[in-house]
Amino acid sequence: MSAPLVRVEGVSKSFGTFRAVEAVDLEIRRGELFCLLGGSGCGKSTLLRMLAGFERPSSGRITIDGQDMTGVPPHARDVNMMFQSYALFPHMSVARNVGYGLRRAGASRAETAARVDEMLALVQMTHLAGRRPDQLSGGQRQRVALARALARGPKLLLLDEPLGALDRKLREETQLELKKIQARTGVTFVVVTHDQDEAMTLGDRLGVMDAGRIVQIGTPREVYEFPQTRFVADFIGTVNLFQGRIAEDADSHAEIDCPEAGERIRIPHAVTGTVGQAVSVALRPEKISIGRAAGTAPNRMQGRVGDVVYHGGATVFHVDLDTGKRVRVSRANSARTEAEAIGAGERVVLGFAGEAAVVLPA
Amino acid sequence: MRRLASLPPLLWLGLFFLVPFLVVAKISLSEPAIAQPPYLPLWDWADGVLSVTLDFGNYLFLATDPLYLASYLSSVKIAAISTLLTLALGYPMAYAIARAPAGRRNLLLMLVILPFWTSFLLRVYAWIGLLKANGPINGFLLATGLIDQPIVILQTDWAVYLGIVYTYLPFMILPLYATLSRLERDLLEAAADLGARPAATFLTVTLPLSMPGIVAGSMLVFIPAVGEYVIPALLGGPDTLMIGSVLWNEFFLNRDWPVASAVAIVMIAVLALPIALLRRIQAREEEEA
Amino acid sequence: MSAAIRVIVVLGFVFLYAPIASLVIYSFNESRLVTVWGGFSTQWYGALLSDPQILGAAWISLKIGVMSASIATLLGTLSALVLVRRGYGRTLLGGLVTAPLVMPEVIIGLSLLLLFVAMEGLLGWPAGRGIATITIAHATFGTAFAAVVIQARMISLDRTQEEAAADLGARPWRVFLDVTLPGLAPALVSAWLLAFTLSLDDVVIASFVAGPGASTLPLVIFSKVRLGVSPEVNALATLLLATVSLGAIAAAWLGSRYRS
Numbered sequence: 037m038s039a040p041l042v043r044v045e046g047v048s049k050s051f052g053t054f055r056a057v058e059a060v061d062l063e064i065r066r067g068e069l070f071c072l073l074g075g076s077g078c079g080k081s082t083l084l085r086m087l088a089g090f091e092r093p094s095s096g097r098i099t100i101d102g103q104d105m106t107g108v109p110p111h112a113r114d115v116n117m118m119f120q121s122y123a124l125f126p127h128m129s130v131a132r133n134v135g136y137g138l139r140r141a142g143a144s145r146a147e148t149a150a151r152v153d154e155m156l157a158l159v160q161m162t163h164l165a166g167r168r169p170d171q172l173s174g175g176q177r178q179r180v181a182l183a184r185a186l187a188r189g190p191k192l193l194l195l196d197e198p199l200g201a202l203d204r205k206l207r208e209e210t211q212l213e214l215k216k217i218q219a220r221t222g223v224t225f226v227v228v229t230h231d232q233d234e235a236m237t238l239g240d241r242l243g244v245m246d247a248g249r250i251v252q253i254g255t256p257r258e259v260y261e262f263p264q265t266r267f268v269a270d271f272i273g274t275v276n277l278f279q280g281r282i283a284e285d286a287d288s289h290a291e292i293d294c295p296e297a298g299e300r301i302r303i304p305h306a307v308t309g310t311v312g313q314a315v316s317v318a319l320r321p322e323k324i325s326i327g328r329a330a331g332t333a334p335n336r337m338q339g340r341v342g343d344v345v346y347h348g349g350a351t352v353f354h355v356d357l358d359t360g361k362r363v364r365v366s367r368a369n370s371a372r373t374e375a376e377a378i379g380a381g382e383r384v385v386l387g388f389a390g391e392a393a394v395v396l397p398a
Numbered sequence: 399m400r401r402l403a404s405l406p407p408l409l410w411l412g413l414f415f416l417v418p419f420l421v422v423a424k425i426s427l428s429e430p431a432i433a434q435p436p437y438l439p440l441w442d443w444a445d446g447v448l449s450v451t452l453d454f455g456n457y458l459f460l461a462t463d464p465l466y467l468a469s470y471l472s473s474v475k476i477a478a479i480s481t482l483l484t485l486a487l488g489y490p491m492a493y494a495i496a497r498a499p500a501g502r503r504n505l506l507l508m509l510v511i512l513p514f515w516t517s518f519l520l521r522v523y524a525w526i527g528l529l530k531a532n533g534p535i536n537g538f539l540l541a542t543g544l545i546d547q548p549i550v551i552l553q554t555d556w557a558v559y560l561g562i563v564y565t566y567l568p569f570m571i572l573p574l575y576a577t578l579s580r581l582e583r584d585l586l587e588a589a590a591d592l593g594a595r596p597a598a599t600f601l602t603v604t605l606p607l608s609m610p611g612i613v614a615g616s617m618l619v620f621i622p623a624v625g626e627y628v629i630p631a632l633l634g635g636p637d638t639l640m641i642g643s644v645l646w647n648e649f650f651l652n653r654d655w656p657v658a659s660a661v662a663i664v665m666i667a668v669l670a671l672p673i674a675l676l677r678r679i680q681a682r683e684e685e686e687a
Numbered sequence: 688m689s690a691a692i693r694v695i696v697v698l699g700f701v702f703l704y705a706p707i708a709s710l711v712i713y714s715f716n717e718s719r720l721v722t723v724w725g726g727f728s729t730q731w732y733g734a735l736l737s738d739p740q741i742l743g744a745a746w747i748s749l750k751i752g753v754m755s756a757s758i759a760t761l762l763g764t765l766s767a768l769v770l771v772r773r774g775y776g777r778t779l780l781g782g783l784v785t786a787p788l789v790m791p792e793v794i795i796g797l798s799l800l801l802l803f804v805a806m807e808g809l810l811g812w813p814a815g816r817g818i819a820t821i822t823i824a825h826a827t828f829g830t831a832f833a834a835v836v837i838q839a840r841m842i843s844l845d846r847t848q849e850e851a852a853a854d855l856g857a858r859p860w861r862v863f864l865d866v867t868l869p870g871l872a873p874a875l876v877s878a879w880l881l882a883f884t885l886s887l888d889d890v891v892i893a894s895f896v897a898g899p900g901a902s903t904l905p906l907v908i909f910s911k912v913r914l915g916v917s918p919e920v921n922a923l924a925t926l927l928l929a930t931v932s933l934g935a936i937a938a939a940w941l942g943s944r945y946r947s
Contacts, residue, residue: 088587088591089590089591090590109590110591111591111592111593111594111595112593113591115591116591116592117587117588117591119584119587119588121582123582123584123585123587125585125588125589125602125603127606127607136589136594136602137592137593140589140594140598141593184588184592185591185592188592188593401774401775403765403768403769403774403775404769404774404775404776404777404780406761406762406765407762407763407766407769407780407783407784407830407834408776408779408780410826410827410830411762411766411780411784411827412783414799414802414823414824414826414827415783415795415827417802418795418798418799418801421798421801421802421805422794422797422798422801425801487702490691490692490696490699491695491699493692494695495696508935508939509700509703512931512932512935513703513707515931515935516707516924516927516928516931517887517888517908517927518888519888519908519909519912520710520920520923520924521706521707523710523912523916523920523924524707524709524710524924525706526912526915526916527709527710527713527916528705528706528709530916534709564703564706567702567703617789618789621790621791622789622790622791622792625790625792626791627792628891628909631913632912642791642793645793645794645797646793649895650894655801658797659797659801662793662794662797662798665791665794666794673786673789676789677782677785
């Protein structure tokens with residue numbers, strides 16, 4: 037594999053006494069779409085702004101394409117940014133907005149016009165080239181902002197919550213389109229988002245941030261199915277977490293003593309940790325089966341259905357276990373009607389396969 | 399209740415602001431006379447016949463006597479130069495205040511407004527003492543060896559520029575601050591991100607977007623400066639020609655009310671364009687707010 | 688921010704405050720001449736306080752200021768109400784309210800005087816010119832400034848509070864007294880003070896509409912300073928400055944308490 041495009045080495049950033057970004061190491065590969073995911077204030081935007089050059093790292097080093105970026109001002113970086121607010125210049129037409137960076141780079145009028153046409157065609161905005169930003173809809177502004185940021189053909193494009201201002205339906209369509217444009221142009225994208233669905237849809241890889249640190253990097257599937265910490269398990273998707281202790285740990289299997297689940301959880305592989313150590317067991321709602329009678333699943337829990345929430349695509353059962361713990365179970369609604377639907381108040385047995393359980397440090 | 403609320407201000411301002419202009423217009427068309435009041439009536443009822451005598455002589459007089467044309471031109475020139483100087487000083491100050499940390503911004507704004515609350519007359523008067531040939535400014539410059547002879551500022555047009563800049567600076571800074579503080583940081587960062595150096599960012603983004611503030615501030619200085627009387631009276635010299643002083647002298651010294659009225663009407667005509675410009679900017683701002 | 692801008696800002700504030708400081712310093716100068724520092728003295732304050740002309744003018748100005756500011760605040764509130772709440776005749780009123788803000792003072796003064804003379808000829812009122820005519824003139828331009836200040840505050844008022852009061856059974860007048868007026872209070876105070884200050888400061892308009900026996904303080908000061916620098920005026924300026932500064936500090940302090 038070729039050398040990574042961006043290397044972030046031990047980068048920290050403090051504002052006064054507040055440590056926004058803490059010892060981050062990160063490599064971003066050429067041509068990939070990398071998502072930085074985290075809640076508000078986790079440091080993802082600060083990290084992005086350091087890549088753009090708006091903030092200087094308090095310590096550590098950022099290199100882009102082998103060049104040390106320390107002290108390189110934003111206007112001299114081969115990096116462009118698409119702002120969350122889009123930051124379109126209100127006094128310029130769409131065409132002039134898109135051509136702005138090209139003119140600053142010394143492109144002639146003719147060159148600029150040609151490239152602007154190309155960019156507007158890419159985002160399907162050719163027919164609105166003469167409009168001003170305040171005459172555009174939110175989705176149209178988003179396209180102009182993207183075209184403007186791509187016009188100079190940057191090595192790296194930074195996108196700060198690129199779809200945050202769009203409504204849900206438009207956002208889903210635009211996510212796929214953004215991926216297409218990224219593939220067509222081949223530019224490396226770094227997208228900052230707080231929306232896990234968006235990160236999963238867009239990203240080739242995700243970096244999950246919490247309190248200024250990157251807590252896990254991986255493909256969407258890796259991060260969802262193999263979270264490495266409670267925070268990641270809880271932040272990405274919905275999860276049921278049980279407190280427990282390692283009761284037995286062998287090469288081929290392990291058992292977790294888990295009073296909250298009612299009985300020991302059996303897992304068909306070894307776990308990291310020593311016997312007696314406190315751990316958390318994470319179980320995704322869709323990996324738990326629900327029924328009136330005990331099924332064949334190796335792990336079982338008894339309880340009573342508290343609430344049933346119909347979500348259209350799936351139904352979520354909130355089950356109160358006999359141990360007092362509340363567990364969410366989701367079941368896909370594969371049929372339109374269900375004659376013997378499980379209702380609130382019914383006693384149920386929950387089951388799950390051992391490999392569905394993820395054992396995490398407590 | 400709503401109609402009732404409109405009545406008092408409409409009546410008051412109508413009677414004491416709008417009607418007076420009609421009176422001025424009327425008197426500007428009357429013939430001067432040695433009488434009390436010193437003009438002849440415009441219309442007369444005699445033997446059941448209404449006779450109206452319109453006298454355009456006052457306007458003709460303004461057009462033929464070169465003093466008036468020169469005064470109008472000189473007033474516009476002095477007001478324009480002062481406005482540019484106020485802008486040159488006010489823009490960087492407004493910019494700095496808008497970019498200052500949030501905590502310090504209000505303090506700086508208050509420091510700009512505070513002098514406005516103290517007597518304008520006394521503040522202009524203070525410059526007489528400062529600018530004298532043997533005053534502290536000349537004393538300081540002589541002591542530092544920057545000059546070897548006292549410079550004469552007082553009773554020149556320069557003192558008038560200075561007085562106008564000094565008096566009207568807050569009127570320039572406040573609208574500029576209003577537009578500059580609304581300028582989003584994102585836009586400046588976007589320009590830098592797209593390769594604009596600081597100077598290019600200023601010229602292509604900051605300056606065009608602060609244009610409403612520049613125009614509003616300039617008009618707020620220019621319009622009253624054209625008709626300024628106190629500043630040239632205290633700081634200007636005998637050569638300083640300003641139309642406000644001309645009107646004053648026509649009225650108080652020559653007691654020629656019709657000519658003074660004609661001077662006022664022409665002044666309003668001269669100011670109509672800048673006032674319309676200001677109104678348009680303000681209306682647009684209100685719409686956006 | 689670049690160093691050049693910092694220098695300009697510092698120079699700008701020096702420019703704004705140096706003349707004011709010079710007035711204060713020279714008010715304590717023993718010598719009558721500005722050029723010479725004759726030692727510290729408070730004699731000019733004594734001279735000022737025993738000058739019957741200045742004291743009389745100050746009293747007249749105070750009366751005119753209080754009356755005109757009160758009229759201006761009342762009319763300004765009504766104007767703001769009409770302009771912000773889209774009342775009757777607001778286009779005309781909008782023009783009438785903003786025009787005095789920029790109209791040169793010589794024109795306002797001349798036109799008002801000519802009106803008063805014409806009215807006197809027609810109606811016999813006002814008989815001659817004096818405190819009444821100056822008050823009317825000051826209330827007129829004061830209304831314009833008061834309306835601007837109150838309008839700004841009224842725009843930022845939360846209308847849902849008024850709607851809540853109405854929803855809970857308050858009649859329009861009660862809503863105005865219970866919700867609108869308290870919300871406007873800070874702006875009413877600022878507007879009154881602004882109109883009062885402008886009245887206390889006016890030379891040009893008062894020169895036109897003042898009659899014999901009604902010399903306001905600025906008229907007396909103007910006639911004195913036209914003859915050159917006067918240490919008594921320096922002392923007067925210092926007293927006015929002290930009053931204004933105390934007022935500003937009190938307003939800032941009240942403002943910060945009001946907010947917290």
